[in-house]
Amino acid sequence: MSNSLRVLILKELRELLRDPKILVGMVLMPVLILPLMGGAISVSQRAVERELAHASIGVWDRDGSEVSSSLVGFLRYVNQTVILISAGNVSEAVGRLLETNSSILLEIPEGYGENISRGLRGVLHVYVVLKSLGIAETGKGSVVEQVVSTYGYALSLEKIQALLQEANVTGVEPAAVYSPLSVEYSSVVRGRVVDVPPESIFGLMMSQGIMLPVTSMILLTFAMSIAATSIAVEKEEKTLETLVTLPVGRLTILAGKLAGSILVAVAGAVAYMVGFGYYMTTAFGFVPSEMMNVDLRDLGLSMGPGGLLLLGATMFVTLVSGLALALSIAVFTDSVRGAQSLVGFLNIPIMVPMIILMFTDLGMLPLPLQAVLYAIPYTHTILASKAVFMGDYFVVLRSILYITLFTLATLYIAAKIFTSERIITARPRTWKITLRRRR
């Protein structure tokens, strides 16, 4: 590396990392805010879980039979606090319920026990008191439903058993009569059969295979914003005119800006990934997941050194093209704010393919939309990131080739601008709209 380039990169790093907007906004905020958000979600979710696990249930037993007492006993057995409520009508029952700290009322109507005994369906009624309309309240009804369905299952098996005995049928399992079909799923991955449900693999791919392109795109938007800021600061502070008269090539100046922006963007991306990692572990750490037992390497869905290298190449050409584009555009502004706004528009062709490809495959889309998405170079970054996981190196190489061609074009434009006087004389245009008065 030439001395001039090293000096320029060091200057870029100093300038950018000492800028509070970049240091706080792109490096410190993700490290602090994301774990805090994750922590907040975790704390509130755990509080909801605790609340629901020990929720007290008001039971208005209008039936008063042995069968209804059996249900109340089961509720107590599964650790639910039961508050028995006596009332003449619903309003009175709800009034009594509101005097307690419970917000769920289970009404066992008259005739419930008789229906069950006669082999008819027993109907229960649940009233849920909505207080804050928060997410936690949506789970209140399910607390009773879960207990009741377990109780109902046990009741069914008991009934089936009794009926089987009455009919003198032997060798038949009550559970098989209740649910005669059982489906076991396996997945076929790259020709290999693995005894893992496809949902588990999709879930894992979503968490690992999607995280990578999403992080890549975030890194790209960071880098573009930084590059635009670096050139806009030069114009805003009027340092660029001095810089272009120094005994250093203008392409070296361009290379210094590209390299400086990439390095700061990498710092931002690392901070983001660290923050996001904490966010995921803190916010969703309590979710028990079968998918965690699946190892992508066992399925041949992980990246080898070759794949990693190709992924690195994809990211490199993507970054360089994005930065060259951002620098070329930012030259036409005269302030940091103007540059940020203009470069903000570039987030559209980055984010739209990313969001679409998170939920679907390109092949499923209508042809015109496919054509538009294929034309956007950043679609290929996401395609390549996904294809690397699947070991589809043809798609990866095709994507790298397409992005490289686009990168060369953007670098050519950036180099043209940097070596011409437009780098100094370019100004934002003001579009004047003239309203013609009709005579």
Place this chain on the structure above:
Amino acid sequence: MGPAIVAEHLVKRFGEVLALDGVSFRVEEGEIYGLIGPNGAGKTTALRIVGTVIRPTSGSVRVFGVDVVREASRVREMISYLPEEAGAYPNLSGLEYLRFMASFYRGEGRDVEAMVEEGVRISGLGERLRDRVKGYSKGMKRRLLVARTLMVRPRLAIMDEPTAGLDVVHALHIRRTIRGYAEEEGTTILLSSHNMLEVEFLCDRVALINRGRIVAEGTPEELKEEYGAENLEEVFVEATRVV
């Protein structure tokens, strides 16, 4: 000594606007030469062409015999350019800024630290050079930038409005610095100003420029005598009236 700058028939168009309309001038080595005129006269455009920032639409400029368009990189090794209203990197300290700039001129027996020391001396900002530039006043920034321009000992220093917008104290410091440096080091200086008194104090020779054309040229004394004026302001009024 040969000429430091030879500008011939310079024309520069920005779209419809004709910024320079056939400007020619010659600056001898060791001279302080001033381009004076009102705002929009074409001073900055002429300086930018000499400084290799922009290219002329037609005409030519040679700096110590080197063409500014064809061999811009060679010219940049000999010059140091101070643009009008130039700034410095706000998040660098004054010292870091000087060191950054000096780094591009190292080699051929030139030591970065020696250049920085020279910059520290010329700026006269002392300990404040350790502070970040964003805390500097306009005058302090300009002193830092003048120091940056001269510390690299260029053969030609190009200064666009070196004291514009500064208070008397800072302006005086900068004028004395420029004058003293030119005398001590024999550096050729091309500067622009619309402050006629400043030009009279600093320049060996001046060119009066108006609407992209040079309307008069000579030493301040010659011009005053030619136009029967007491100062350069009156010379300028008379010269533009004639044209």
